[in-house]
Amino acid sequence: MDHATPIIRNLRARGVVVPMKRPLATGGGTVAKVPLALVDIEIDHGIVGSAYVFCYTPLALGPVVQLIGNIGEALRGAHLAPATLFDGQQARFRLLGLQGLAMMAASAIDMAAWDALAKARGVSLCRLLGAAPMPLPAYNSKGLGLIGMEGAPDEARDLVGEGFTAIKLRLGYRNAAADVAVARAVRDAVGDGIRIMTDYNQCLDPAEAEIRIRALAGAGLGLDWVEEPVRFDDYAGCARLRAKAALPIQIGENCWGVHDMQKALAAGASDLFMPDAGKIGGVTGWMRAAGLAEPRGLPLSSHLYPEYSVHLLAATPTRHWLEYVDWAEPVLKSPLPVVDGHATAPDIPGAGIEWNEAAVSRYAA
């Protein structure tokens, strides 16, 4: 085995816009197509590390791809030491701030760099991080947008039927009674044995959030958590709400890096936390987030990126739930399998991401 640090020979960034099986209406807006920036880092011996980052809106796809390419030019010839490279991005973007598009680009490059390093070492990403692959509980987040009483019960049954024992339900209907009615219909449809997570996508004000969480808790529906009821970065507001809420508050997917996460934790903003690999700083940022969570006993769940998160959660002492979405599946050779509601990191070199090049060409943006 070659123990020398490989050299980055080339970096390629491409954009695709892929279709969604179930367009997702949330309290924070609708996602109908998935814009993804794909990154490939080539190192010595022709080894290629790959990753993708979700760009939320097609408007941001071109700029993110270009930013990744620009950074890639500067990385050509650098040693493949992902954490050191990530700290280099912190320095490079200190005056701009490592957040927003810059953080998405840095996170994508970091994930691809770790993938390349794992392949160079001949181990899976989770083994490179010192962890063994293990079955992780996954919830099905591929549907149950704001589709109303007419569609929600059937879709809930469909999501469970895909092999899951937990599902995510978006809320934010016209009032508390409407939220409770849909949540009750979904609970009745799937039965008591299925876990249900709920998500407001930041659409409530603090007063309304208090009313709705009280109504949901009072309905006794056995909900696992209430996600982002209010603006995620109103950390003091989240903490006040949490003090009154009879259901666990979940936030984290919108925090830019561990410095945002530290502010949220210092404020006591949530009971649970769910970093997004594309916003927290890739693998490097995630491992630092796991280090913040461990001494606090803070349960960490993932947001998007199941193919990477399945490795990251295995290396996270306070691992909680894997969010399962299939958004990148159209451009992947093999999707992450879920068996009996659990996903296990593939025990092959790297993270297990390989592009379906015909599909990448078809969906090129």
Ligand SMILES: [Mg+2]
């Ligand atoms: Mg969410």
